[in-house]
Amino acid sequence: MSAPRYAPSRELPPYRYVPGRGLPHPVNDPDGHSYQEDPDAPSDPWEAQDWPTLEDFLYGVDLYNHGYWWEAHEAFEGVWQVAPTKDTGELLQGLIQIAVALLKAWQGQKRPARNLLDRGRARWDTIGTPLLMGIDREAVLRDAEAFIQARARGAQAELPWIRLVFPE
Numbered sequence: 196m197s198a199p200r201y202a203p204s205r206e207l208p209p210y211r212y213v214p215g216r217g218l219p220h221p222v223n224d225p226d227g228h229s230y231q232e233d234p235d236a237p238s239d240p241w242e243a244q245d246w247p248t249l250e251d252f253l254y255g256v257d258l259y260n261h262g263y264w265w266e267a268h269e270a271f272e273g274v275w276q277v278a279p280t281k282d283t284g285e286l287l288q289g290l291i292q293i294a295v296a297l298l299k300a301w302q303g304q305k306r307p308a309r310n311l312l313d314r315g316r317a318r319w320d321t322i323g324t325p326l327l328m329g330i331d332r333e334a335v336l337r338d339a340e341a342f343i344q345a346r347a348r349g350a351q352a353e354l355p356w357i358r359l360v361f362p363e
Contacts, residue, residue, distance in 0.1 A: 201253035208266055212263075252270075256357050256359060290330075292315035305347045308347075319332045326360060331360060
């Protein structure tokens with residue numbers, strides 16, 4: 196089963212950026228897929244209950260779900276910069292760290308991958324509700340952990356993905 200698209204009107208980039216793999220840096224290189232975009236630009240202000248229609252967040256989930264972890268972490272940073280609550284900020288910072296952990300695992304960097312996953316988990320441990328912004332944190336951590344462990348063994352692993360739970 197493939198990951199669903201939550202922001203289908205936004206195309207995925209033509210390549211996944213992995214540092215050191217010879218592809219142009221997405222933002223800094225004139226041949227990059229996001230050249231001259233400001234990766235640090237914050238999203239528009241939003242309220243916690245608005246996450247189901249927050250396109251920058253949904254697009255970040257799409258990027259994450261399709262293995263664009265460098266791009267996902269950039270997307271989540273823009274949303275995090277204007278997070279309306281402490282918990283949503285911690286959730287997004289945890290997502291940023293987990294996305295980078297997956298990227299490090301893909302690169303074969305076992306220790307940085309483990310450290311970043313543990314830091315993301317620690318952030319998420321401070322959140323009081325089990326489901327925030329449609330994210331089942333335990334499922335995300337379980338899938339990320341399995342991916343990182345498989346990559347550490349040199350085994351193939353399916354891409355982990357976030358299954359959002361929308362309010363009824």
